Amino acid sequence: MSDTPTPARAWAEMLRGNARFVAGEPRHPRQDVERRHQTAAAQKPRAALFGCSDSRLAAEIIFDKGLGDLFVVRNAGQVISDSVVGSLEYAVAVLEVPLIVVLAHDECGAVRAAIDSTGVDAPALPAQVWRQIAPIVPAARRVLAAGAAEGVTPATIDTEAVGREHLRATVSELLRTSELISEAVAEGRLAIVGANYRLAEGTAVPDVLLGAAMDATA
Template sequence: MTSTRRMSPAEALDVLLEGNRRFVLGAPLHPNQDAVRRSELTAGQEPFAVVLGCSDSRLAAEIIFDQGLGELFVVRTAGHVVGPEVLGSVEYSTNVLDCRLVVVLGHDSCGAVAAARAAVAGQPPAPGYVRDIVERVTPSVLAAQAAGLHKDSDMIDTHIRHTVDLLLDRSRVLAEQVAQNHVGVVGLAYHLAEGKARLVTSHGLPAATAADTPTPAAGLTRP
């Protein structure tokens, strides 16, 4: 069950990374996924974090962070691109549902980033609305190349940072919540082969939360 008090942003990140550690080790708990939990949630939801992730089928947040029903508010778009619907969903999660942590979740071998790299290299543009996605990712690719970064991991990290910055730049609500230390925003890069989520960037969290092997947050009752 979720704690009776709200987690801090740092505690929420610790819970996510500890769940990911269990997933990497092949020892997930699969918490809060039974009929009892399903019944408990009919009265409402109180997720502790919102995850803006890529729509890639290999990036299911509840699985890779070993969480259950009602614990994560998940928003997914190809390449975790940001538009009004995404901004509204994130603001709803922090303003109405009181999520204290916003996570931008990218991953290696991202098709949207690969398509943007191909477009920058001069290949024919993508058809239909896919082109819009590619155009939204292209600034990240150009920024990485301008900095002399050409590896896939560097491109992914740059795009994750760009998405985090875009959220804070376009959402005054979120920026004010971070400035007031009420909400934290982090960018994580997921490695498909290892199953591990790596911290790329953070805003509104103590530096100590960047530890690679966090311990469960003290004082919280987790499954």
């Protein structure tokens, strides 16, 4: 019998690990020599995580996991790309993970750069940096448009609101670009959780819940 957890159970495990981290009571499980030997020949991760490359977002630490527990994909601003989609499809189709967590966070430098780039006198960014943050700009523009009547500007905008808008757009784009992943969600084999990580508190707060993980509890 497969030991792959249900999507709901996988998310509940993630929540419990995060709660231990927040409480300052991490168990640091499966990080010993025995576990290293167990996973040397093959991997069977409990979930995939796509998050920002920010150095403060170490996935296994935040969720109190160990070797072989998480299949992690990261880039600045958690921006969808062909390599990201391909990696996550591999996790679903080959490794059979039941859960994808898309992890954003507050005080994101990529989000801030995207917001700043909307200014009339915004300085030019290096070409590759611009290509990386460009997919975040539409989220910034939507939040700016929504607050136009109140005089919201790039300097006064709520960066967390932009981060949440981008997170939701990222989940939507993942489903749009990957038939494999969207079908797995529709069939109940996979759930996707979009969460925001609060740097000071250490908490991962769910914002988007798609699939069977919606039934999960900590």
